[in-house]
Amino acid sequence: MKDPTLLLLASLADGDKHGYAMMVDIREFAAVDLGPGTLYGAITRLERRGFIKGLPSSDRRRPYRLTAAGRAHLEEQIAALEPLVRISARRLRRA
Amino acid sequence: MNWIIRLAMRLYPSWWRRRYGDELAALVEDSGPTWWTVLDIGKQGLAMQIRDYRSPLYLVLGCALLGAGVGASVFAATPPRWTSASSIEVQSRSESPEARLRALASQALSDDNLGRLVERLSLYRTDQNGQAPIDVLRRFRDDVSLTLTPVGFDVSFRHLDEAKARQVVENLTSLIIDANLRAAQAGAAGSGERYRVAGPPRQERDGPNVTTLMAFGLGAGLLVGLMVAVWRRRAQPR
Numbered sequence: 067m068k069d070p071t072l073l074l075l076a077s078l079a080d081g082d083k084h085g086y087a088m089m090v091d092i093r094e095f096a097a098v099d100l101g102p103g104t105l106y107g108a109i110t111r112l113e114r115r116g117f118i119k120g121l122p123s124s125d126r127r128r129p130y131r132l133t134a135a136g137r138a139h140l141e142e143q144i145a146a147l148e149p150l151v152r153i154s155a156r157r158l159r160r161a
Numbered sequence: 162m163n164w165i166i167r168l169a170m171r172l173y174p175s176w177w178r179r180r181y182g183d184e185l186a187a188l189v190e191d192s193g194p195t196w197w198t199v200l201d202i203g204k205q206g207l208a209m210q211i212r213d214y215r216s217p218l219y220l221v222l223g224c225a226l227l228g229a230g231v232g233a234s235v236f237a238a239t240p241p242r243w244t245s246a247s248s249i250e251v252q253s254r255s256e257s258p259e260a261r262l263r264a265l266a267s268q269a270l271s272d273d274n275l276g277r278l279v280e281r282l283s284l285y286r287t288d289q290n291g292q293a294p295i296d297v298l299r300r301f302r303d304d305v306s307l308t309l310t311p312v313g314f315d316v317s318f319r320h321l322d323e324a325k326a327r328q329v330v331e332n333l334t335s336l337i338i339d340a341n342l343r344a345a346q347a348g349a350a351g352s353g354e355r356y357r358v359a360g361p362p363r364q365e366r367d368g369p370n371v372t373t374l375m376a377f378g379l380g381a382g383l384l385v386g387l388m389v390a391v392w393r394r395r396a397q398p399r
Contacts, residue, residue: 084184085184085185085187085188085191086187086188086191086192089188089192101197101198101200101201101202101205102185102188102189102192102198102201102202103185103198103201103202103203103204103205103206104201104205105188106181106184106185106188106205107205107208107209109181110177110181110209125187126183126184126186126187127184127187127188127191128184
């Protein structure tokens with residue numbers, strides 16, 4: 067799984083984070099190195115679709131929060147992936 | 162490295178830089194800039210420009226394509242003019258070929274000869290209705306050209322109709338050769354010259370071709386697009 071928008075939503079599901087914190091988190095839980103440009107490309111798309119929102123910040127490191135729409139979208143995506151994961155795992159066990 | 166990162170960040174649309182530029186710069190500082198970061202930012206900046214319909218990229222490309230279209234339209238709307246040219250080689254050339262050519266031209270291209278040609282080939286028919294014959298002949302003479310070449314001279318004629326241009330040149334060539342023969346029979350000065358037509362008339366379309374016009378339109382459109390993009394950028398509130 068390397069889709070930056072899904073990785074970012076999964077990272078924010080754990081709590082508000084700014085760019086660098088998301089980058090470190092994604093590296094830890096998914097072993098994916100997102101570049102700063104890729105990360106902010108995903109942030110732009112997700113914020114435009116209303117799945118995340120930027121929180122007020124006193125410095126340049128603005129934290130982002132998952133919205134209700136973002137949470138629903140993430141759940142939908144996970145539900146869509148679940149059969150694929152389940153069936154693949156079962157077939158691999160059988161093989 | 163920092164200045165390269167700043168340069169790469171310029172690839173993003175200006176509205177994006179205003180909204181996210183500081184945050185991205187802070188993230189680059191925190192994560193440590195590398196060449197991979199430069200490539201990542203450059204790639205995403207360009208992708209953002211392509212996805213953004215307000216991007217100056219589209220304005221510039223749109224103007225360039227419009228310019229090329231205008232160039233093609235100008236070509237399509239301009240009636241073509243054709244030049245037909247025939248080369249005559251002169252053997253035993255006289256000492257003053259220019260004077261000789263002038264003398265022959267005045268005989269061969271007399272008002273009577275040209276008037277007959279105008280009538281027979283229906284030249285300038287659209288203009289003839291409202292134009293006095295003398296004006297038609299003046300215009301005819303303006304479209305005819307006689308030029309000396311190292312081996313003889315060229316006869317050429319410009320006209321909207323390709324076939325008529327060719328017919329006129331063939332007729333003019335015959336008239337000049339006939340005039341030379343008559344002068345030889347009469348024993349006129351320089352009449353020892355012998356003429357030979359080098360080959361069938363060459364046909365050329367006058368003016369720029371469609372590729373040149375489209376390339377010019379494309380370049381002009383590109384320039385206008387760039388100027389408007391720069392002007393828009395300066396006019397934007399910071």
